Amino acid sequence: MVKPAHPPFPLPNERWHEIAIKLNFSPKQTRVVELILRNQCDKQIEAILNMPHSTLRTHLDRIFQKASVSDRQELILLLCALSHGIGRLYG
Numbered sequence: 001m002v003k004p005a006h007p008p009f010p011l012p013n014e015r016w017h018e019i020a021i022k023l024n025f026s027p028k029q030t031r032v033v034e035l036i037l038r039n040q041c042d043k044q045i046e047a048i049l050n051m052p053h054s055t056l057r058t059h060l061d062r063i064f065q066k067a068s069v070s071d072r073q074e075l076i077l078l079l080c081a082l083s084h085g086i087g088r089l090y091g
Contacts, residue, residue, distance in 0.1 A: 011037065011079060011080065011083040015078075015082070015083040016034075018085060019079060019082050019083065020033070023066050023067055024066055025063065027068065028059060029047075029059055029062060029063050029066075031049065032045060032049070032056070032059045032060065032063060033075070033079070035048060035049075036075065036076070037076065037079065042056055046049055060072075063075065067079075071074060
């Protein structure tokens with residue numbers, strides 16, 4: 001059995017794009033979140049996006065601020081809930 005190049009995306013694609021736009025994520029922030037949702041760690045994200053750790057941290061801080069969460073776990077829970085119609089987007 002051949003392993004897929006990327007883990008499957010855990011959110012419905014249409015809803016994900018709607019949520020990313022509503023949260024006002026930049027294209028780069030959207031890509032960072034997509035990698036987080038694919039269970040990539042900081043070092044993997046830095047390598048995939050060819051960015052220094054400090055830049056990734058800045059993106060993460062802004063993502064957390066825009067989503068009104070304090071960490072990855074809260075972000076993932078929020079995005080999964082929103083993608084299934086649970087909860088509301090504010091802003």
